[in-house]
Amino acid sequence: xxxxxxxxxxxxxxxxxxxxxxxxxxxxxxxxxxxxxxxxxxxxxxxxxxxxxxxxxxxxxxxxxxxxxxxxxxxxxxxxxxxxxxxxxxxxxxxxxxxxxxxxxxxxxxxxxxxxxxxxxxxxxxxxxxxxxxxxxxxxxxxxxxxxxxxxxxxxxxxxxxxxxxxxxxxxxxxxxxxxxxxxxxxxxxxxxxxxxxxxxxxx
Numbered sequence: 001x002x003x004x005x006x007x008x009x010x011x012x013x014x015x016x017x018x019x020x021x022x023x024x025x026x027x028x029x030x031x032x033x034x035x036x037x038x039x040x041x042x043x044x045x046x047x048x049x050x051x052x053x054x055x056x057x058x059x060x061x062x063x064x065x066x067x068x069x070x071x072x073x074x075x076x077x078x079x080x081x082x083x084x085x086x087x088x089x090x091x092x093x094x095x096x097x098x099x100x101x102x103x104x105x106x107x108x109x110x111x112x113x114x115x116x117x118x119x120x121x122x123x124x125x126x127x128x129x130x131x132x133x134x135x136x137x138x139x140x141x142x143x144x145x146x147x148x149x150x151x152x153x154x155x156x157x158x159x160x161x162x163x164x165x166x167x168x169x170x171x172x173x174x175x176x177x178x179x180x181x182x183x184x185x186x187x188x189x190x191x192x193x194x195x196x197x198x199x200x201x202x203x204x
Contacts, residue, residue, distance in 0.1 A: 034194055034197070034198045035109050035112040035113045036113060037194060038109045038112075038126075038191065038194055038195070039106065039109040039110055039113060041187055041190055041191050041194070042102055042105050042106045042109050042191070043106065044187050045098070045102040045184055045187045045188065045191070046099060046102040046103060046106065048180050048181070048183045048184040048187060049095050049098045049099040049102060049137075049181070049184050050099055051180050052095050052176075052177045052178075052180035052181040052184065053092065053095040053096065053099060053177075055173050055176050055177040055180065056082055056088065056091060056092055056095065056173070056174070056177040057082065057092070058173060059080075059081070059082045059088075059170050059173030059174050059177065060079065060080065060081045060082070060170065061079070061080045061167045061168075061169045061170040062077060062078070062079050062080075063077070063078055063080075063166055063167060080163065080167040080170040081170075082174070085147055087143040087144050087146070087147045088144055088147065088174065090140050090143055090144070091140040091141065091143065091144040091177070091178070091181060093140075094136050094137050094139075094140035094141075094181075095137070095140070095181060095184075097133070097136065098133055098136070098137050098184060098188075101129070101133055105126065105129075105130075108122065108126075120199060120202055123195050123198055123199045123202070124199065126191070126195045127192055127195045127196055127199070130188050130191045130192045130195065131188075131192050133188055134185055134188035134189050134191075134192060137181060137184055137185045137188060138182075138185040140181070141178055141181040141182050141185055144174065144177070144178045144181070145178045145182075147174070148171065148174045148175050148178055150162075151163045151164050151167075151171050151174070152164045152171060152175075
């Protein structure tokens with residue numbers, strides 16, 4: 001004759017009148033969602049790239065200078081503009097791409113906030129593309145920074161004269177743009193770290 005075992009679970013009553021199991025079972029918690037911080041960082045990325053881009057495209061200054069190899073008291077008008085330097089054009093393109101990328105990822109991050117457990121596939125893709133964008137923007141920032149340094153200090157070994165003593169406003173714009181672009185690069189690195197940590201927490 002088959003016997004039937006009846007397993008009963010002992011419960012206890014809380015102060016609120018609800019019953020809780022005494023077996024020590026703890027339901028598994030969902031992986032942590034750090035996309036609120038991710039969303040805030042991506043907003044900062046968008047603000048920094050747009051600010052750097054605006055400062056860069058407005059970096060133009062016109063000066064009237066004495067003409068070389070010309071009669072005395074003759075002058076010539078010279079412009080200093082970011083389009084005159086391939087390094088600054090590279091920074092312009094990198095900032096434009098990073099700004100567009102930040103808008104796309106802001107939408108993805110905002111969508112992930114509402115979900116209790118974002119997919120690991122999304123986190124992996126964010127890590128890859130954030131790292132790629134950080135590399136592009138950092139290289140463009142370094143290139144622009146080197147050009148700005150030459151404009152500030154010059155290079156006597158190769159005969160490059162400094163121009164920031166003449167085009168002060170132009171150099172201030174370039175320096176400020178490179179500094180804010182550096183902030184955007186750091187934000188991208190922080191995003192890579194955050195997504196990597198989120199992916200690590202999901203696997204443990």
